[in-house]
Amino acid sequence: MTAQTGSDGPAAPEVSDRIGGRLLAMSLVLVLGTFMASLDSTIVNVGLPVLSVEFGASVTEVQWASTAYLLAVVAAAPTSGWLAERFGARRVWLAAVAVFLVGSLACALAWSTASLAAFRVLQGLGGGLLPPTGQALLARVAGKSRTGRIMSIVGVVPMLAPVLGPLAGGTLLEVADWPWLFLVNLPVGLVAMLLAAWLVPHVPAADRASRFDLRGAMLLSPGLAAVLFGLTDIGSAGRNTPIAVTALVAGAALLAAFLAHALRADRVPLVDPRLFRTPPLGAAVLALFVAAASVFGTMFLLPMYLQSGRGLSAWDAGLMLAPQGAGAVLGSLLVVKPLIDRVAPRTIVVTGFALIIAATVPLTQLAALSDGWLVAALLVRGLGTSMIASPVMTIVYTGVDPEWLPRASSVLSLVNYVGGAIGTAGLAVLLELRLTATGDVAASFSEAFWCVLGLCVLALAGALRLPKTAPSR
Structure with missing residues (x-):
């Protein structure tokens, strides 16, 4: 096999079963962008009160800084x-990294809530492209024989963000002014x-790229953005119900x-819904969707x-949540990485959801829960969370042809974003009602966690449809 060369980077290396230092370094670089x-x-959520004072606006108005970013991410993905x-x-x-950085610099120079929201859109357009493109690129270079082990390292990143975000934001605001959030x-x-x-090696573009599905883009991206806006607005304290x-x-x-x-298109649609009917993609997407709803929903409830x-304080709350991130890292490196190629995906994912369920039960009794038991529950919950994303992504990335990896990756990113938004919005409405x-x-808050528990049980039932055979077989 002869390595190909390209004008925009080093040649794509010959694929082997060994994870060398260069592939590991490349994966860490790509996951850094994600x-x-x-x-x-x-x-930015931690800095909303500070931004409210800085711009002389209400927290509800400043909330548009977060909403605009998420809308742009979902539209771009x-x-x-x-x-x-x-x-x-x-x-x-x-x-995408370049656009994200330009948007970040512009956000730091914002002079009003309107300008900040506009610059967050630019930042989100770059941010929405980074996770799916980076994961697809990594899966393509790693090859099917190494995808599982590589994804066990990088797959935990989307689940770590809601855990570490509040802690990082609180730390920055302790030592610097608000522009350093960007x-x-x-x-x-x-x-x-x-x-x-x-x-990162050059991976050539497709020999015959399909025509861009303009009609699909005009329907899908605004549709997702509108649904996400409605869910976010309904879940906010200052919501406008008719608009939502x-x-x-x-x-x-x-x-x-x-x-x-998409079902009747005579060309390749932007996202092909028929993929969701293909076993085991449907079950894999359901597991990832509910896991995102559970993780993002929990990380919305617990800081509050x-x-x-x-x-x-915000800083102490962030420290209290850190064990969930630690559990996710330990589970990814010590449990998922050694087992992902040797154990059936269903076994790993079902075990992960079982751990999440066991660790969520104490959260339904918050009044009687000591700080020590809360930390222990979060540690176990992080361990279980690490056992969901990587096997699910491995199922998808090893089950599609290499040229379809970017499109499959965009589907997984959408599922993660939308699942997190739906989980957060639903729990926010329930919490306010109670x-x-x-x-x-x-x-x-305890009643809201009963709903989180129900989501996890639903996901556990869906995970039983995942493949029973180990990838190495």
């Missing part, structure tokens, strides 16, 4: 597959670009129109409870 984009979706197919995943990834991205992104230009409902109805109509278009129910009805903080 981590930067994923972290930015949560790190569906196009990542076609862009990588047309221009090459490496070029798209580097361009400026911190610049050195990280520049280092990632320089290392990627050196380490209108956005949800409009978004649902656009998504229904996209579904009809620790600050309002137990009187902790707080209004009872006024009991601990009891209201």
